[in-house]
Amino acid sequence: xxxxRLASLPHPSPRLRGxxxxxRIMAASAAAVAIVAALAACSPGETERTTLVYATGDAxxxxxxxxxxxxxxxxxxxxxxxxxxxxxxxxGEIIPWLATGASEADDGLSWDIALREGVTFTDxxxxxxxxxxxxxxxxxxxxxxxxxxxLALGKVERVVAVDEHTARFELSEPDGALIESLAQxxxxxxxxxxxxxxxxxxxxxxxxxxxxxxxxxxxxxxxTLVRNxxxxxxPADASNQGPAHLERIEWRFIPDAASRLxxxxxxxxxVIDSVQPDALAAFGDDDAFSTATFxxxxxxxxxELNTTRAPFEDATVREAFALSMNLDxxxxxxxxxxxxxxxxxxxxxxPFAASFPDxxxxxxxxxxxxxxxxxxxxxxxxxxxxxxxxxxxVAFPVSTNQSIPAEVSLLExxxxxxxxVGFDVRLELLDLATWYERSGSWEFDAIIAPYSKxxxxxxxxxxxxxxxxPAPSGYHANNTGLSDPALDxxxxxxSQASDxxxxxxxxxxxxxxxxxxxxxxxxYDQMVQLAYSTDVxxxxxxxxxxxxxxxxxxxxx
Amino acid sequence: MSALGGRLRALAxxxxxxxxxxxxxxxxxxxxxxxVPGDPVLAIxxxxxxxxxxxxxxxxxxxxxxxxxxxxxxxxxxxxxAVFDLGDSYDLRRPVTAIVGEQLxxxxxxxxxxxVLAWTxxxxxxxWSMRGGRxxxxxxxxLEAVGTVLPHFWIATVLIAVFAVSLGLPxxxxxxxxxxLILPAVTLAIPVAGFLGQVMRERMLDTLEQPFVVAARAxxxxxxxxxxxxxxxxxxxxxxxxTGWAFGSLVSGAVVVETIFARPGLGRTLLDAVMIRxxxxxxxxxxxxxxxYVLVTLATELAERLLDPRIAGGAGAVEPAPGGAAGPGxxxxxxxxxxxxxxxPITPAGAP
Numbered sequence: 001x002x003x004x005r006l007a008s009l010p011h012p013s014p015r016l017r018g019x020x021x022x023x024r025i026m027a028a029s030a031a032a033v034a035i036v037a038a039l040a041a042c043s044p045g046e047t048e049r050t051t052l053v054y055a056t057g058d059a060x061x062x063x064x065x066x067x068x069x070x071x072x073x074x075x076x077x078x079x080x081x082x083x084x085x086x087x088x089x090x091x092g093e094i095i096p097w098l099a100t101g102a103s104e105a106d107d108g109l110s111w112d113i114a115l116r117e118g119v120t121f122t123d124x125x126x127x128x129x130x131x132x133x134x135x136x137x138x139x140x141x142x143x144x145x146x147x148x149x150x151l152a153l154g155k156v157e158r159v160v161a162v163d164e165h166t167a168r169f170e171l172s173e174p175d176g177a178l179i180e181s182l183a184q185x186x187x188x189x190x191x192x193x194x195x196x197x198x199x200x201x202x203x204x205x206x207x208x209x210x211x212x213x214x215x216x217x218x219x220x221x222x223x224t225l226v227r228n229x230x231x232x233x234x235p236a237d238a239s240n241q242g243p244a245h246l247e248r249i250e251w252r253f254i255p256d257a258a259s260r261l262x263x264x265x266x267x268x269x270x271v272i273d274s275v276q277p278d279a280l281a282a283f284g285d286d287d288a289f290s291t292a293t294f295x296x297x298x299x300x301x302x303x304e305l306n307t308t309r310a311p312f313e314d315a316t317v318r319e320a321f322a323l324s325m326n327l328d329x330x331x332x333x334x335x336x337x338x339x340x341x342x343x344x345x346x347x348x349x350x351p352f353a354a355s356f357p358d359x360x361x362x363x364x365x366x367x368x369x370x371x372x373x374x375x376x377x378x379x380x381x382x383x384x385x386x387x388x389x390x391x392x393x394v395a396f397p398v399s400t401n402q403s404i405p406a407e408v409s410l411l412e413x414x415x416x417x418x419x420x421v422g423f424d425v426r427l428e429l430l431d432l433a434t435w436y437e438r439s440g441s442w443e444f445d446a447i448i449a450p451y452s453k454x455x456x457x458x459x460x461x462x463x464x465x466x467x468x469x470p471a472p473s474g475y476h477a478n479n480t481g482l483s484d485p486a487l488d489x490x491x492x493x494x495s496q497a498s499d500x501x502x503x504x505x506x507x508x509x510x511x512x513x514x515x516x517x518x519x520x521x522x523x524y525d526q527m528v529q530l531a532y533s534t535d536v537x538x539x540x541x542x543x544x545x546x547x548x549x550x551x552x553x554x555x556x557x
Numbered sequence: 558m559s560a561l562g563g564r565l566r567a568l569a570x571x572x573x574x575x576x577x578x579x580x581x582x583x584x585x586x587x588x589x590x591x592x593v594p595g596d597p598v599l600a601i602x603x604x605x606x607x608x609x610x611x612x613x614x615x616x617x618x619x620x621x622x623x624x625x626x627x628x629x630x631x632x633x634x635x636x637x638x639a640v641f642d643l644g645d646s647y648d649l650r651r652p653v654t655a656i657v658g659e660q661l662x663x664x665x666x667x668x669x670x671x672x673v674l675a676w677t678x679x680x681x682x683x684x685w686s687m688r689g690g691r692x693x694x695x696x697x698x699x700l701e702a703v704g705t706v707l708p709h710f711w712i713a714t715v716l717i718a719v720f721a722v723s724l725g726l727p728x729x730x731x732x733x734x735x736x737x738l739i740l741p742a743v744t745l746a747i748p749v750a751g752f753l754g755q756v757m758r759e760r761m762l763d764t765l766e767q768p769f770v771v772a773a774r775a776x777x778x779x780x781x782x783x784x785x786x787x788x789x790x791x792x793x794x795x796x797x798x799x800t801g802w803a804f805g806s807l808v809s810g811a812v813v814v815e816t817i818f819a820r821p822g823l824g825r826t827l828l829d830a831v832m833i834r835x836x837x838x839x840x841x842x843x844x845x846x847x848x849x850y851v852l853v854t855l856a857t858e859l860a861e862r863l864l865d866p867r868i869a870g871g872a873g874a875v876e877p878a879p880g881g882a883a884g885p886g887x888x889x890x891x892x893x894x895x896x897x898x899x900x901x902p903i904t905p906a907g908a909p
Contacts, residue, residue, distance in 0.1 A: 055730070055819075060829070062648040142616050200650050219649065220660065220821035220829075254730050254819040258714060262729035263819075266721040269730070401832065433834040 049555035050247040052536065054548070055254045055263055057274030059401070063203035064214060064223070067139045070148030070186040072296075072452060076273070077251055079547040080225055081122075082188035082208035085113060085132075086179055087235040087544040088454065092351055094179055095236040098127065098189055098209065104498050108174030113182075115165045119233045121191035123207045127233075129161035134192035136169075144199065151461060151477075152181035152453065174496035176503050180455035183544045209233050211244040211551045223251040235542070240552045245538075249550060264289070264531060270555065271532040271539065271548070277406050281336035283531050290534055293338070294546030295349040295525035298452035299462055300342045301407070303414075303521040306445050308481035311376070311392055318518035320370035321394070321446075324418040326362040331524060334406045334413070338529070342522045345459065345511050349525075349546065351500070352456045352507040356515045360522060367421040376422065385422030393424040394445045399435035402450060410523070411448075439479060447479050450526055454544055456507045460491040463514055480519040487513050575851045582847040583638055586840045587631055590831075598623060598647075621647055634840070643841035648833055653841035656826065661845060664815070664822035668807040670738055671745035675803065676796075678750035683757045683792060687765070688780040697754065704751025709813040713744045717817075731818040741814045748810075749803045756799055757792040764791040794865045801854040808846055 058073040066078040085099035101114045119127040136159045139149045155175040160168045169178060181187060194207035205214040211234075212225035231243040252269065254260040257276050263269045275283070275291070283289045305312040305321070312318050331341045343360045346353035371377075376385040376392050385392040398411060408429065415425035425446070430438065438444050451462055461467060465488050467478030490513060494506035514520060528546040532539055538552035598617045618624045622633070637644060643653035686697035720740065721729035731737035764770060765788065773783050811824030823842055830838035 062650070145617060203650060218821065219656070220815075220825055221819075252730070252819065255825075256817045256819065259717060259729050259817050259819060262717045262721040263727075266725050266727050266729050268721070268727040431832050431834075433832075 049535070050245075051250060052246050052248070052271065052550060052553060052555060053250045053252060053269040055252045055260050055269040055272045057255060057257055057260050057272070060220065060253045063199075064217065065190065065199070065202050065206040066185045066188055067135075067144055067146050067149050067190070068199065068203060070146055070150075072450075075185040075452075075545055076547050077223060078185040078188060078206075078208075079210070079542060079545070079549060080212045080249065080251075081210040081214055081228075082185055082190060082206060083210050083233060083235075084183055084185060084188045084544065085115075086183035087237070087542065088183060089237045090543055092349065092543065094183060097183075097235040098233060099182070102179055104174075108496065108498070109171050111169045111171070111175075111178055112162060113167045113169060115167060116233060117165055119209055120230070121194070121207050121209050122213045122228050122230075123191050123193055125191040125193045125207075127189065127209055128164050129159075129167040130164075131189065131192050132167040133159040133161055134195060135187075135189050138190075138192075138195050139187065146186075148453075149184075149186040152184060152187055152455075153178075174498070176498035177455040177457035177495055178498075180457065181453075184454050185545060185547065212249060215248075220253065222253065225249040225251060234551060235544075238549075238551055240538075244551050245554045246550055264533065267533070270536050271530060273528070273530045273548070274404075275529045275531045276404065277335040277338045277529075280338045280529055280531065288534055289531050290536075290539075292528075292530045292532070292539065292541050292548075294528040294541040294543070295347045296450075296452050296528055296546050297347050297349045297454045297544075298450070298458050298526065300344055300347055301448060301450065301523045301526050302345065303446050303448055303523065304479040305519045305521075306442060306447070306479065306481055307517070307519050308442060309445070310390075311394070312445055312519070314374050315518050316370050316374040317376070317392075320367040320374070320421065321418060321423060322360060322518060322521045323363045323367040323370070324421045324423065325414050325521065326417050327360070327414075327523065328362070330410055330413045334409050335524070339524050339527055342524045344522055345514055345520055346456055346507075347525050349543070350454075350456050350458075352504050352511075354508050354511045356511075356522075359515055362417075364417075364421050371422055379422060382424075383419065383422060384424040391424055392422055393426060394418070395426055395428070395443065396446045397428045397430050397435055397438040397444050398448065399432050400429050401432040401435075403448060407448070440476070442481065444479075448523075449479055451477065452526065452545065456503075457495050459507065459510055459514070460495050463510075464488050464491050480517075482517055482519055484513075484517070571855070575855075578851055579844060579847050580635075582843055583635065583840060584631075586843045587634060587836075590834060590836050590839050591627065617647075638844065643844065644837035646830070646835050646838040648830070648835045648838070653837050656838065657823065657841055657845050660821060660823045660826045660842075661849075663820060664808065664811050664824055665849070667738065667741055667745065667811060667814070667820070667822065668804060670742040671749065671807055672800070672804065674742055674746035675749035675753055678746060679753035679757055679796065680789065682750070682754045683761055684781070684784050684789075686758060687761060687784055687788065694758075697758065701751040701754040701758075704747045705755065707748055707751075709744055709748070709810045710817060712747055713740070713814060713817045716740045716744060729818075731820040737818075737820070741818045741820060744814050744818075745807050745810045749806060752803065753796045753799065756796045760792045760795050761788055764788050767791075790864060794861060797857055797860050797864060800860075801850070801857040804853045805850055808849070 056073070056076060058076060059071075061071070061074045061077065063069060064074065064077065066074040066082055068074075083098050085097060086094050086102075087097045089095045096116070098116050098119060099113045100116055103112050105111070113132070115127065115129060115132065121127060121131075125131065136153065136156060138144055139146050139153060140156075144150075155171045155173055155178070157170050157172050160170065162168045171178070175181075189209060190202070191207035194202050204217055207213075209231075211228055211231045213228050215224040215226045217223045225248065227244050227247050229243050232241075234241055254263060254269075254272075257274065257279075260269075260272045261275070261279050264272045280291055280293070283291050305318050307313055307318070312321070328341050331339070342348070342355075343357045344353045344355045371385055371392070374387075376387045378386045380386055380391065396411065396415075398408060400408075403411070408427075411427055415423075415427055418425050439447060439449065451458060453461065461477050463478060463480065463482075465478070465483035465485075468476055468481055468483060487510065490506060490510045494503050494510055497503040497506060528541060530541070530548065535556045537554050537556055540549060540552070541547065542549040598614055598621070622630060625633075634644070641654065643657070645652055646656055649656060682697045682701065686694045689697075717729050717740070720726045728736070728740050731741055770783060770787055773787055778786070808824065811822055812828050813824070814820070815822040815825035816828060823846065827839065827842045829835075830842065
């Protein structure tokens with residue numbers, strides 16, 4: 001820094017040299033002392049560490065109630081104070097949490113869910129069947145503006161309290177994914193008394209049964225969580241059955257990846273998320289830090305092709321595009337070996353995920369042959385193929401809010417290799433609102449859109465034809481535009497089955513059918529990537545969604 | 558009458574100008590935010606990885622008045638702005654005035670500290686380069702030129718790399734209090750200091766040849782005394798005039814600095830609001846920034862007049878009049894520029 005060099009420059013004027021030198025040294029020393037004192041004042045003291053500082057690089061939620069909207073940032077922080085009826089264990093099996101069991105009626109049109117006894121929300125309201133009913137009602141109220149939660153419970157018509165500790169979910173049609181849907185923070189349980197305060201107040205400080213309580217929320221800065229001293233409702237796989245060891249969590253919003261990393265390295269924060277691939281790889285060799293990764297349940301990060309217009313209305317062109325991508329070395333180098341390439345439509349953390357390694361390979365010769373076959377035979381001066389004077393362009397809008405730099409680099413490499421067989425891939429980096437506009441109006445040929453759900457039923461959300469036209473706004477979960485009654489029937493049938501011996505093969509068939517359309521090109525699992533100081537012990541990612549839990553955490557010194 | 562009337566008219570014109578600036582900001586941002594494709598409701602309800610139901614979309618549209626024609630939205634918005642009701646943020650579900658009220662003080666505080674720091678650096682540099690001769694002059698000139706063009710994100714990244722990563726100091730992200738203010742303020746101050754320094758030294762070149770400076774030197778005053786009693790005042794005039802501009806640059810720089818150092822503030826709020834197209838918040842924040850900018854510009858004009866009464870169109874002094882505490886040897890009003898002759902003692906009017 002130029003100014004820092006000032007004090008060390010020679011003083012050229014002979015007059016007053018001595019006096020000025022003394023003054024200069026004194027001024028410099030005073031400034032240094034002031035800076036050091038100021039810095040020391042904000043460093044963590046030598047007191048016992050019962051406060052953990054978590055730094056998130058994900059967006060700041062606009063509402064802390066995970067029923068409202070329902071996105072990843074809400075699930076991340078919501079898991080600290082809102083608990084769900086069910087969870088998953090490390091083996092991917094559903095385990096009890098606020099519920100103790102569930103039984104399906106013979107006709108599949110209702111489920112009786114048995115609830116844990118003796119649990120209260122942190123405002124003292126008892127957790128019972130009436131509370132479950134109030135939660136589902138809150139979720140389904142249009143004023144709540146739920147998106148993820150209400151879609152997950154789309155088949156639930158109402159909940160009735162059979163007795164104090166039994167809630168009956170009445171359905172419009174059988175729902176084999178119901179229990180999985182209830183194992184998500186977006187369908188978590190909050191105090192009915194909290195809802196009565198109104199949506200805006202509930203957004204500021206939702207009241208759950210979790211190990212922590214929302215004490216305050218400073219927008220743009222942090223959420224302060226304090227320990228729930230009466231906590232007694234851990235999921236079945238937790239090692240700590242009582243209150244958390246930590247007294248407080250400071251949940252800080254640090255959007256810049258480099259600052260977040262530096263904050264962890266300088267001890268200013270204890271845990272960071274959204275760790276970039278290069279840093280994640282570097283931490284692998286560093287004894288002072290540990291990392292935790294988890295494949296987000298849901299669909300994989302994948303390229304989806306718009307089948308409603310040229311060029312991808314033609315399955316041959318879709319196949320050629322997929323074959324033009326040399327993904328293995330690109331993913332390995334750009335993500336610094338921190339994640340594996342996926343050939344699956346479903347996240348590896350979900351049951352019944354099928355892989356198609358033979359389908360998604362790099363074969364430029366075959367890609368060229370397919371394009372010739374499809375009639376894109378002429379080439380322009382720049383090597384881009386044409387057909388009847390029309391260029392083979394691929395409009396590819398990319399949301400900079402959703403794609404990290406490594407992913408953007410990967411797309412650039414994909415565009416480069418696709419150009420070798422004659423595709424003109426036009427990547428457009430857009431803000432989120434513009435990206436939604438493109439998606440909603442079908443102004444794209446290829447797109448990447450994340451979707452998380454703790455059930456293979458996510459395939460129905462994303463690839464069923466009902467996901468194509470629904471909202472009057474044009475917004476849709478299905479980005480392929482492919483309407484196939486046979487696929488719809490398969491996805492419906494799979495979603496209605498609750499017996500794994502039945503639904504497993506059905507989901508296998510559905511994935512096969514989707515893969516054969518060529519409208520999806522899997523890239524890799526959507527990863528949750530965290531790094532933390534090794535002073536932090538007992539930290540883990542809870543397998544229902546891969547969100548962090550601090551119930552068992554202590555901070556050593 | 559004429560003097561008072563003239564002043565009142567000038568004041569009215571100035572107020573009218575300020576209102577016009579703010580109205581233009583309201584209109585341009587209102588239209589610009591809507592002209593870009595993208596439905597704010599989808600961004601608000603959508604968010605990464607979620608899917609709004611038709612009912613929720615309709616509800617939100619009606620709640621925010623987005624089902625109304627654009628002109629009606631505009632007229633209603635103007636009407637509300639006139640009574641300083643900036644509406645509710647789509648995203649944060651709170652009044653924009655409350656959000657801006659919370660986020661403005663940290664940004665103003667940061668900008669003010671950065672401005673003081675920038676002035677201190679600029680004065681220190683010009684003083685040092687006056688005393689240091691040719692070499693110092695050249696070095697100062699070079700460093701200022703470099704400082705002026707350094708981007709904020711680069712300065713911030715280097716400061717974090719040096720102080721947080723290498724030295725392990727807890728300064729990567731800003732905490733409340735003086736300690737958290739240092740690196741963000743230094744980041745903002747460096748380019749402004751470079752610019753102010755350049756402007757000041759340019760004027761110094763001219764000032765150093767002025768007879769009153771020559772006279773002061775002839776009376777045996779040292780460089781430092783000459784600088785602080787006589788030269789600084791003159792050199793500062795054009796720098797003060799550009800401080801209004803500098804303040805604008807500090808506010809825009811706050812967008813970058815607040816994001817990198819994870820500080821709360823209006824800059825970061827504005828960035829987030831633009832990303833998800835939170836129209837009321839974007840417009841509200843920009844209106845407040847425009848008001849602050851107008852106020853700062855007025856303040857710098859006032860400061861210029863205090864430093865250099867010629868701007869007021871007053872006595873017709875050739876040289877800027879000194880303040881009350883003028884030291885010996887300063888030229889009084891009406892003093893005549895004489896030939897620069899260090900050996901001939903010049904006794905200015907009014908001197909003992």
